[in-house]
Amino acid sequence: MSVLSRWGAVLLAPAMALLIALAISGLVMGALGVNPFRVLTVMVDFGDTPSQQVTQIVAVLNRALPLFLAGLAVAIGFRMGLFNIGVEGQYRMATIIAATVGAAVVLPGPLHVALIIAVAMVVGALWAGIVAVLKVTRGVSEVISSIMLNTIALGLASYLLTGPFRGSPEGASIVATAEIPESGRIGGLNGVFDVLGLANPPRQLYGFLLVAVVVGVLVWVLLQRTRFGFDLRATGLSPSAASASGVDARGMVVKTMLLSGAVAGLIGLPDLLGRTYEYNSDFTSGLGFLGIAVALLGRNSPAGIALAAVLYAFLDRASVPLQAAQLPSSVVTIIQGTIVLAVVVANEIARRLSRRAAERASRQAPSAPAPQAQQPAAQEVTS
Amino acid sequence: MSTTMSTDTSAPSGVGGRLRGLAGARRVWLGVAVLLVLISVVRVVSGEDALTSSSTFSAALLLTAPILLVALGGLYAERAGVVNIGLEGMMILGTWGAGYAGYQWGWQAAIVGGLLFGALGGLLHAVATVTFGVDHVISGVAINILAAGVVRFLSESVYTGRDDGAGITQSPGMASRPPSFSVPVLSSGPDLLGELEELHWFLISDLAGVLRGFTTGVGVLTLIAVLLVPATYLLLWRTAFGLRLRSCGENPAAADSLGVAVYRIKYIAVIISGALAGLGGVVLVFIANIYREGQTNGRGFIGLAALIFGNWRPGGLTGGALLFGFADGLQLRSRSAVVALLLLVAVLLVAICIWQLARRRVVQGVLALVFAAAALVGYLTIEELPTGIVSFTPHLVTLLVLSLASQRLRMPKADGLVYRRGEH
């Protein structure tokens, strides 16, 4: 019963949100003369042939992968009440430096990949560390400093790319770093489809998926099962109570930002190690901001974020077939936006409902038949 | 004890308060004057006339206006206790509304359109945060995401398949141009300031350049933005409504218990906030003559930074917006002048070093000196910075100033806290 109701409470909010968002989007579409059911049909249609269908699945997963990492990075901050809006700059700096380092060295396969991943995480962490240091030593709001650092990262990366890190020939239309050699790349996972007896599409499922899964599990264990995670969450719930319990608040800010930045550093790697093998002027930006939405959707838990990332990616994918079917593809953005807002509102409502239920339950809780014996000897109040 | 503490003890503290206020204002002017002298020195030494040219300052004013409006918008919301990180989204909505109304009915309508669309964004934020009690930052982020989708959707619905210049990323041109003003004699006609500026005299020409920049070809919305600063001050600090609004940001429960309609005031404040952010978007539409997707380019966030920078006060946020606008204007006017900023930084750091040493903070003092030396070396060795580096000058400057001044900031006490009647 209690397990059931607990799960009910967990699922209530997202389900409510999804319904609200679909209803609102449906209304908007209806108002503009677009048939929402046709939109829905197109959205869930993955194509005719098995190969096409699996390709679409791969497309969704590949898109979900960086979104998941971005959501995770943001969520780590959220969990302790830090708003890391600077994921954007962190993964940009991490990617360009990791790409350059990766292209500059030659190492045996796994080592090479490990080096690139390590460099990306360290750079992401350091870039996030600036925010943390400014916050704990100078009291600068992390929101403001990370907004500023995002632009600074953009400019700095551009300078590095066109200057010292340039690997592409003069005059090439895309400026890029040098290519990472074979040993530094991660192959696709399409073998899985053969094992599952599915069609093996030409599109490769990013091998980085495995890394992301490992990172997700590690983050979950760290947050939910370790003392560090407890301290982190306690600080998020009440910084003053956490400090009184012995958590070093400043140190916690720094550690959390470093961790968040390290995960942020991974965001650019699925593409870098699985497809482009270089950082170039056509780098996919904006994932840091989407990560905020994904973290909110996933209620800051790794599993939730994974689901949210897949949902987001699924909606994203739909924009292409929608256009092909002459339907306005911006409904996708509308749905994404309303879902986020609806989830946020629904979370709040669900939180209040469950809090009220808990209060009711605790009022009705039987008093434990304990130390009434300790009642002291009756004495009149002095006046 | 209670009877002895009567009115005469209260008098000095009142006067003292007023004196302190005066001293504050005087300090600000003194600071501005010292800064101007410093910049003049740096201008003469480096020969970078762009540092104080009227051209730089008119650009600075222009780039300041949208940020200033957004920051003022943020002020209303945050003084009423609602953190508004959705300013960017509201600004985006404002640009779209201005483009849509502007191409059909001209510039006056564009203003109305921008205000209305921005206000709609504000309304949404108010519903989420005030009525539903959603975390303010989260709601703001969601609004930013939603706004980008909504304008694309609207454009796709309204602007496709037309041949008047419109498309899914932009509106048609505006039906009429907004006016702009120059101060006669000083900046137009005889242009006395212009002549003075050309002489390149120490301090005098610099002052003339700054004044001329601020009085030449000032757009109607820039004027409105500048006038809104004192107007906002008067409204928030000198009227009953302002007192009530600010009380919602300081202690909503107290306000509520005195019959102040907290929810309604928060709604009004956040809607005004959205409307002003929208107006900031209109400035951009006026400059471009069209609505264009991506036009705001993060200025909503910069406005938010200016607000914090300015310690949640109209004068302060104006300073923040101007600092950003100046750095941005300078960066766009002359890349080599940006290098001269390094010299200015070096001078300022030396001053800080002396001040810190005087206060026996050796570590800080030495650190300031080291950075001063680095800035000086940079100034002496760098000819012109690459575009990538120059592009973030304003952001870096803002960050540096914030990290020097942040600890003195004080946000409204209940800012960002969800207020629910009866819970506290």
Next chain:
Amino acid sequence: MDESTPLAVELRGITKRFPGVVANKDIELRVARGEVHAIVGENGAGKSTLMKTLYGMHRPDEGQVLVDGREVHFRSPNDAIAAGIGMVHQHFMLADNFTVLENVVLGSEPTRGGRLDRATAGRRIREISDSYSLGLDPDALVEDLGVGDRQRVEIAKVLYRGATTLILDEPTAVLVPQEVDELFGNLAELKREGLTVIFISHKLDEVRKVADSITVIRRGTTVGTADPRTTTARQLAEMMVGAELPTPATRESTVREVPVLEVRGLTVPGAGGGRAVVEDVTLTVREGEVVGIAGVEGNGQAELIDALLGLRLPSAGTVSLGGQDVTGWSTRRRRESGIGFIPEDRHRQGMLLEAPLWENRILGHQTRPPAGNGRFIDRKAAREDTGRIMRDYDVRAPDPDTLAVALSGGNQQKLIVGREMSAHPRVLLAAHPTRGVDVGAQAVIWELLKDARAEGMAIVLVSADLEELIGLSDTLHVMLRGQLVATVDPRSVTPEELGGHMTGGHHPSPAGAA
């Protein structure tokens, strides 16, 4: 009571339900014009709820509200204010960053040409201040004021609105005896001017001193009225709780010679390098000793506790624990080596409201069993031990997975006390351990402290409740403006003497002299 003049306030059959509780049930209240009417009752009895109904902050589910004999239906405090009713809340409702003037006029501001008319407002506030001897400076910032002054600002707020009936919700809880006397002087002044005062308190001697008539509330309903001249405190107490009141008095001394906590010359700088908030404090706490610290709130007690816990860095002085210098230690290290902590504000420093009870159980004890021994959290052990605390300390909640926010304040406090006791600290820093807790829980907590003391625990006790301080302490220091200004013998000192030390005048002023 003269039957011909209508009652100032009459409540008939008021019932108010909140989700899951009936806060008020069928309450009757009759307040005559020009009297001071006291309402007494235990914590959570429903006094505040009733007054909020009268003040229009919420509407009753059943019943009638009559003001001056006419039935009224208030939709908001505005309506109540218009009907001449004003309320001073239990928790001050002041904006710290505003001036006295701004706080007073808020909501009914005089304006001239659209502008806030500060001149007129200031004049009126001075008038009110003078005629009721409130001694207020309209231009002072509220954050610079002490508790007593803040309360007078609250009263001025109500008078400014022309209230003829004042509701004061537990006005004396935060005041020292001298301030209480001043307040009673103010009340006498108000009464002389023909105003009606409704006064809420659980301090029965106070009530008997100031009230003209008394209504007693228990578990949300009226149990009766009493005449203060003819009713004893004992009778009142029995009406209130249906049982007799406990006292904090300790038994024989258990002080041993071994010092546990030694503080030498401790100085804590104020925010922004201002005046020191704790100055040159020296004290020793021995095994089995309760060292009480008395003082008006805001005189550095909170900062002293913070400094002992390592939350604030001292600029001078040392703290040693069991002979070991811990001045430079982190909070965690101090807690690990045996400092326990009952915070004055449990919501701020003691609990994670949105976390389950078992997580609250390990808060502050993350690094030792049952939380686990090293890097990982032992959830099972933590839950089990939470269950034990719930049984042993009578924490009423369904299970260890309940969110802490769902518990009443008393139950939350018992959980905190249980958790700190379970770690067997060498020294316990107890700040207002029974604040906001009802009589039953208060007794339990006192008993637990006494037992721990008997077993040799050293306790630093900060409290605003002078009875509690005098009753529990072995040694009693008085703190004023950051310094320990006096040490008194708790066996012989009276609350009035103590109050005198706390306010800086060494000789207590005669009661009610204002």
Next chain:
Amino acid sequence: ASDEPEAGGGSAGTSAEGGGELQVGIAYDTGGRGDKSFNDSAYAGASAAVEELGGTVTDLTPNADASNRVDLLTQLADDGSNPVIGVGFAFADAIAEVAPQYPETTFAIVDSSVADAGLDNVTGLLFAANEGSFLGGVAAALKSQTNHIGFVGGVESPLIQEFEAGYVAGAQAAKPGIQVDVQYISPAGDFSGFSDPAKGYTLAQGMYQGGADIVYHAAGASGQGVFRAAAEAGGQAIGVDSDQYETIGDPALQAVIMTSVLKRVDNAIQQFITDYSEGNVTGGEDRVADLESEGVGLSTSGGKIDDISAQLDTFEQQIVGGEIEVPTTP
């Protein structure tokens, strides 16, 4: 989902009702159709071709961060579009990935070379933007009264630097020693420079205030700001890509557009589609639209450069004849 085969390629399939008819697929650069620039020009070319040859056009726009370019091409190819054209160099990687999967489909990519890519079903449609810009520089230099002109670039990328290089070279050739101010709105990788008219305005305003009287922009929508600055300063401006005199739709701004440096994406695409339908596309090679093939050039609407057409023709001849080698990098 597969039991509803019509959904995915529904409209494209039904509109190509003739069977075996030409079905052109276009994948746009960010912004998509309606950008009044590059993408619209591509659409114009494709529609013109379809108008003439019969058939349909299916066009798709990438999402906001343009991370789904591969999906766009895949969708078009799956739907049976042929040829499939990627508009913009950013499609280079995507086409390299998708083209080998659809050997039966003919692909083209605008602004990117495929010469060394080893893809034999892809054609690169290139433009000698430097040559067109050269003429723009000549025109600006000849018409300048202050001997001082300007260039506002959107993003400091190689593609836009090619415009700059040609423009500066042209100006110097026509009037050696002329002062050319060059500024970019945003650095490489930061694409905001193409959509920030306020900064375009500020940059151009600075140039006009500094004495320049003609400013050339290669800054996409930011160019609107350049035109506005020109109108306020009483100067002139040079448009880019399409004939902006015709597309600006605002008389006040029309008055300042002296000419536009055309980049006839429409022509190139129309030509490519026509060739494809006639079986004349080999693949694996680049087609360069230059002055000679009239793939780039100056617009003359408004008649503001009619007086210097003789000089312009001379320079054009010299470039076509190879006497002048126009640089591609500044």
